[in-house]
Amino acid sequence: MARRLTLWRWVVLGLAALYFLVPLAASVIFTVDVPGHGVTFDAYSRILSTEGFVSSLLLSLELAVATIAVVLLLMVPAVVALRLGAPRLRPVVEVVCSLPLVVPPIAFVAGIVNVLKWGPEHLSRTPLFQTFTAIQDEDFPVVLVLAYVVMALPFVYRALDAGLRAVDVRTLVEAARSCGAGWPQALLRAVLPNLRGALMNAAFLTLALVLGEFTVAQLLGFRPFAVWIYNIGGSQAQMSVAVSVLSLLVTWALLLALAGAGGGRARTASSRG
Amino acid sequence: MTHMTVTTLEKATQEKAATVEFRSLRREFGTTVALDGLDLTVRPGEFLALLGPSGCGKTTALRMLAGFEHPDSGAVLVDGEDVTHVPAHRRDAGMVFQSYSLFPHLNALDNVAFGLRMRKVRTAERRARAAELLELVGLGDKGERYPHQLSGGQQQRIALARALALRPRVLLLDEPLSALDAKVRLSLREEIRRLQQELGITTLFVTHDQEEALSVADRVAVMRAGRLEQCAEPAELYGRPATAFVAEFVGTMSRIPGELKDGTVEVLGQRLPADGEVPDGPVDVLVRPEAVHVHADERGDARVVATAFLGAVVRVTVRLADGTEAKADLPAHQAAGLGAGAAVGVSLPERPVLVAERIQK
Amino acid sequence: MTAALPRADVAPVASAKRRRRAPGWLAVLPLLVFTAIAFGLPAVAIVDGAFTVKDATTGAAGYTGANLTASLQGPYLTALLGSVKLSAVSAVLGVLLGLPLAQAVAGSRSRALREAVLTASGVLANFGGVPLAFAFVATLGNAGVLTMHLGLKDSGWNLYSFWGLVLVYLYFLIPLMVLTITPALDGLRTQWREAALNNGATGAQYWRHVALPVLAPSLLGGLVLLFGSAFAAYATAAAMVGSAVPLVTLQIADALSGNVLVGQENVALALSLDMVLVAGLVMAVYLPLQRRSARWLDA
Numbered sequence: 001m002a003r004r005l006t007l008w009r010w011v012v013l014g015l016a017a018l019y020f021l022v023p024l025a026a027s028v029i030f031t032v033d034v035p036g037h038g039v040t041f042d043a044y045s046r047i048l049s050t051e052g053f054v055s056s057l058l059l060s061l062e063l064a065v066a067t068i069a070v071v072l073l074l075m076v077p078a079v080v081a082l083r084l085g086a087p088r089l090r091p092v093v094e095v096v097c098s099l100p101l102v103v104p105p106i107a108f109v110a111g112i113v114n115v116l117k118w119g120p121e122h123l124s125r126t127p128l129f130q131t132f133t134a135i136q137d138e139d140f141p142v143v144l145v146l147a148y149v150v151m152a153l154p155f156v157y158r159a160l161d162a163g164l165r166a167v168d169v170r171t172l173v174e175a176a177r178s179c180g181a182g183w184p185q186a187l188l189r190a191v192l193p194n195l196r197g198a199l200m201n202a203a204f205l206t207l208a209l210v211l212g213e214f215t216v217a218q219l220l221g222f223r224p225f226a227v228w229i230y231n232i233g234g235s236q237a238q239m240s241v242a243v244s245v246l247s248l249l250v251t252w253a254l255l256l257a258l259a260g261a262g263g264g265r266a267r268t269a270s271s272r273g
Numbered sequence: 274m275t276h277m278t279v280t281t282l283e284k285a286t287q288e289k290a291a292t293v294e295f296r297s298l299r300r301e302f303g304t305t306v307a308l309d310g311l312d313l314t315v316r317p318g319e320f321l322a323l324l325g326p327s328g329c330g331k332t333t334a335l336r337m338l339a340g341f342e343h344p345d346s347g348a349v350l351v352d353g354e355d356v357t358h359v360p361a362h363r364r365d366a367g368m369v370f371q372s373y374s375l376f377p378h379l380n381a382l383d384n385v386a387f388g389l390r391m392r393k394v395r396t397a398e399r400r401a402r403a404a405e406l407l408e409l410v411g412l413g414d415k416g417e418r419y420p421h422q423l424s425g426g427q428q429q430r431i432a433l434a435r436a437l438a439l440r441p442r443v444l445l446l447d448e449p450l451s452a453l454d455a456k457v458r459l460s461l462r463e464e465i466r467r468l469q470q471e472l473g474i475t476t477l478f479v480t481h482d483q484e485e486a487l488s489v490a491d492r493v494a495v496m497r498a499g500r501l502e503q504c505a506e507p508a509e510l511y512g513r514p515a516t517a518f519v520a521e522f523v524g525t526m527s528r529i530p531g532e533l534k535d536g537t538v539e540v541l542g543q544r545l546p547a548d549g550e551v552p553d554g555p556v557d558v559l560v561r562p563e564a565v566h567v568h569a570d571e572r573g574d575a576r577v578v579a580t581a582f583l584g585a586v587v588r589v590t591v592r593l594a595d596g597t598e599a600k601a602d603l604p605a606h607q608a609a610g611l612g613a614g615a616a617v618g619v620s621l622p623e624r625p626v627l628v629a630e631r632i633q634k
Numbered sequence: 635m636t637a638a639l640p641r642a643d644v645a646p647v648a649s650a651k652r653r654r655r656a657p658g659w660l661a662v663l664p665l666l667v668f669t670a671i672a673f674g675l676p677a678v679a680i681v682d683g684a685f686t687v688k689d690a691t692t693g694a695a696g697y698t699g700a701n702l703t704a705s706l707q708g709p710y711l712t713a714l715l716g717s718v719k720l721s722a723v724s725a726v727l728g729v730l731l732g733l734p735l736a737q738a739v740a741g742s743r744s745r746a747l748r749e750a751v752l753t754a755s756g757v758l759a760n761f762g763g764v765p766l767a768f769a770f771v772a773t774l775g776n777a778g779v780l781t782m783h784l785g786l787k788d789s790g791w792n793l794y795s796f797w798g799l800v801l802v803y804l805y806f807l808i809p810l811m812v813l814t815i816t817p818a819l820d821g822l823r824t825q826w827r828e829a830a831l832n833n834g835a836t837g838a839q840y841w842r843h844v845a846l847p848v849l850a851p852s853l854l855g856g857l858v859l860l861f862g863s864a865f866a867a868y869a870t871a872a873a874m875v876g877s878a879v880p881l882v883t884l885q886i887a888d889a890l891s892g893n894v895l896v897g898q899e900n901v902a903l904a905l906s907l908d909m910v911l912v913a914g915l916v917m918a919v920y921l922p923l924q925r926r927s928a929r930w931l932d933a
Contacts, residue, residue, distance in 0.1 A: 086658025
């Protein structure tokens with residue numbers, strides 16, 4: 001019976017591996033084995049020099065950094081406060097952080113487009129109009145950061161909440177305070193170090209979300225990384241697939257690096273304390 | 274009503290109270306030997322406790338009887354019939370697990386009726402039988418409750434009812450009390466014993482708590498490293514332990530150094546007859562706290578280290594001249610003047626004592 | 635439930651030291667203000683726009699239900715139903731295929747296998763969008779590697795179709811299912827299986843009468859989660875099929891960018907509202923299921 005179970009397990013895993021690996025392998029073959037040209041790594045070597053690659057990737061990374069900073073600044077104090085002083089607010093925060101799940105990105109962006117139209121229509125003679133223009137700056141569209149922060153809220157909330165569940169924040173703070181630490185010190189020195197894993201997790205999820213985000217950016221007319229891939233897809237099929245494969249590999253590498261870094265930090269933290 | 278139910282159940286089970294035999298069971302998990310040739314026979318209708326430290330193989334033995342583990346060699350027999358290769362769902366042995374074994378999506382009644390449902394017993398009939406069993410464990414009014422609405426003790430009672438639902442030939446209890454708090458433990462173990470006696474069902478009870486084993490079982494089998502050390506009635510196990518391991522695992526035991534020569538042992542300035550197969554020379558004498566006499570003595574070379582009030586008696590820990598510590602139980606009034614640091618004299622009653630090889634500390 | 639516990643033991647403290655509540659509110663306030671602006675404004679704009687029509691000649695705006703009515707008719711209705719059908723089929727398949735995969739991992743003793751599959755699922759569940767579409771185009775598109783080498787074209791294969799989309803969606807839905815259901819499978823206690831066998835159930839009976847009923851809330855929860863995820867997906871479909879398969883997300887995008895008809899923005903908002911209602915329904919089903927499953931499996 002044990003053997004039958006093992007066999008069943010390997011069949012399932014084998015089929016899954018087939019389904020998930022074949023498109024990746026085929027994509028790699030597609031990029032290097034160009035009909036009429038034989039095997040060539042052109043698609044990869046030309047990526048860097050292609051117009052728009054560097055600028056769009058940089059834009060996406062800048063957006064990601066800004067989004068991570070804003071979302072953590074908003075969420076960390078809120079979730080810590082929920083554990084410490086304001087548990088009554090938990091349902092409020094929970095609902096606020098789940099709402100974005102109810103509004104699909106395409107609907108969200110439709111709403112944003114409508115809001116942005118209010119600028120020229122109703123506010124053109126007020127100072128608010130300048131704000132509306134400023135947040136739509138091509139070089140750094142703040143409006144995307146606002147949208148991405150909203151879209152990241154559910155994931156970040158879950159990651160931080162899971163992290164906090166494993167830590168008894170109240171006791172930590174009380175212990176730190178009884179050792180003579182002030183409130184800010186207690187939070188910085190006792191709580192945050194214990195949340196490192198959760199913070200990394202939240203940051204990674206946000207990073208993945210921003211790097212891959214296409215819907216909002218495209219419909220608002222900006223050109224971060226995902227939109228760039230989409231745009232070159234029409235003219236340079238090989239390269240667009242090559243970039244797609246690379247983006248998956250990069251995501252994977254980031255995840256592994258984060259897991260490694262998280263583990264390493266945890267070790268140093270425990271040896272210190 | 275309750276009593277009538279019990280008698281009908283009693284008839285149903287007593288006729289087929291079964292003998293259980295473990296024959297040279299062996300089982301290895303990787304490099305660890307869980308069972309190293311276990312031989313044990315459980316008599317019909319007997320309540321037998323399997324006692325031992327964790328990892329001694331007692332749970333493995335029980336799970337082999339239930340069919341969840343399979344021996345590398347050896348056999349399990351029920352009423353002389355080899356069941357070693359019978360799959361778990363046809364074993365005819367009801368089992369109560371450590372905890373959390375009730376199905377969370379079924380209420381108490383349906384949990385108890387689960388086995389009958391698997392046997393395709395008609396709904397009305399199985400509900401009636403399940404209600405009867407709930408009545409039997411004193412939870413007749415809780416049939417509609419779900420596991421998460423019940424206390425730990427109630428959950429284990431229902432698990433007990435469920436284990437009895439198919440009128441099994443053997444009842445298996447795998448540390449069913451270990452997750453409960455002290456008071457519930459005490460009352461539930463008495464109730465399990467009462468039920469077992471009324472039903473007359475052959476029962477195996479795995480526990481690491483020696484007090485629990487001694488207080489409820491007809492016989493206690495002490496296991497160590499996959500083997501049986503001793504299987505005897507509680508009084509015999511306590512009073513005449515067969516090995517040093519049993520002596521120290523069951524009850525409290527102090528080791529006092531002595532010198533063995535020609536069947537007698539020189540200990541604490543006394544010469545006493547010795548039990549135990551040990552070569553002459555330095556030995557340890559094993560003594561129970563109630564067998565150690567301690568009296569205040571200005572010139573005594575032993576000192577009181579600590580005292581602990583246990584109700585009727587006070588347990589006094591003394592350090593002997595050579596540095597070994599021994600425990601003695603004194604009636605509370607005798608211990609009154611013995612604070613920490615008091616000089617005392619220590620003696621043993623003039624009775625044969627158990628000796629074991631000296632353990633270097 | 636976790637919310638109730640701290641609340642119970644904190645209540646007296648909070649009333650005794652009323653002073654402490656102020657920082658609690660203050661720490662949560664920025665989040666609330668931010669969402670009120672960044673999320674609240676667009677949300678209001680959706681509802682407002684969905685009920686507004688603008689007279690093309692005078693420019694005067696008025697409130698009406700006409701947009702919503704329009705969004706439930708003709709090609710819009712087709713697209714809405716197309717999205718529901720695609721999401722439902724993908725979600726059901728995702729659950730049916732994800733469950734055995736998760737069980738193969740959860741039931742295995744190998745920690746390495748488990749870590750590898752869960753990590754990969756974490757990456758793949760987020761690997762939606764444009765890159766995924768292009769990877770499949772390269773594999774099974776008209777000039778795709780498999781299409782060419784296996785001669786699929788002659789047998790009538792077309793990636794840019796309903797079933798093509800299902801195949802692609804499963805690529806991120808199955809990992810999502812694995813991530814969702816693995817904790818529930820881990821929550822199945824071995825004692826339940828043993829207790830079932832002990833009560834005379836066979837392995838199959840255990841799955842039918844114990845494991846599946848206990849997993850049911852998680853499975854249903856996974857189903858609606860997958861449905862919601864497929865329903866909201868836009869990038870993959872946009873990069874793959876253009877508008878070969880009618881989907882509500884594609885319709886909204888077309889209407890927003892004025893591809894079809896000028897002045898359809900408000901119908902786009904009405905369609906968005908339709909989507910929000912469907913997604914809201916999904917969440918309303920999902921959350922109670924999630925809670926029940928947590929109660930059964932975490933106790």
